[in-house]
Amino acid sequence: NAGVTQTPKFRILKIGQSMTLQCTQDMNHNYMYWYRQDPGMGLKLIYYSVGAGITDKGEVPNGYNVSRSTTEDFPLRLELAAPSQTSVYFCASSYFRGVETQYFGPGTRLLVL
């Protein structure tokens, strides 16, 4: 059982480039989340999904897009990378509504130069 997996582990982007951060879970969880973690700060919710085909904005959605075509996958898209998007990105998933059962992936470190 792999849990929540994220790729890549680390990426350097130039300003204006685009990329997709991949997130996959094999626990058949309905709920999936994307967070960013800036240095010295707690995690902030970017987007979340309560099931395939359903997504909603979190606290800091600007500059990002998501899709949820399957239960397993929840990719995060950066269209025009900016230095302010330099951060560590965590994907998480949960089966039940509510947060006590959120499982986190290992994170993707993104540097935008």
Add this chain to the structure above:
Amino acid sequence: GDSVTQMEGPVTLSEEACLTINCTYTATGYPSLFWYVQYPGEGLQLLLKATKADDKGSNKGFEATYRKETTSFHLEKGSVQVSDSAVYFCALSGGGSEKLVFGKGTKLTVNP
């Protein structure tokens, strides 16, 4: 909106010392409270939780009590180990919401 304030770090302790990391919250209604731990290079893991006032969450020797009167959820451990070195996050979820609100995190380093 809901918020979590936890003590600034970093915190450096010697092995077997006592640990307290303060956490206070602001929320409407009756939130659930959590402590997450992030070991170096890893994602967050749930350490313990409490879902109602006066509940005590405990795990791996860590404890935290949900204090509604002081809106606090302080993390404590009587004797820390080197392996406890990590970043600790206090978090809340309001009333059945699927969203977590995190504090800024407190980095703990335990020296042998």
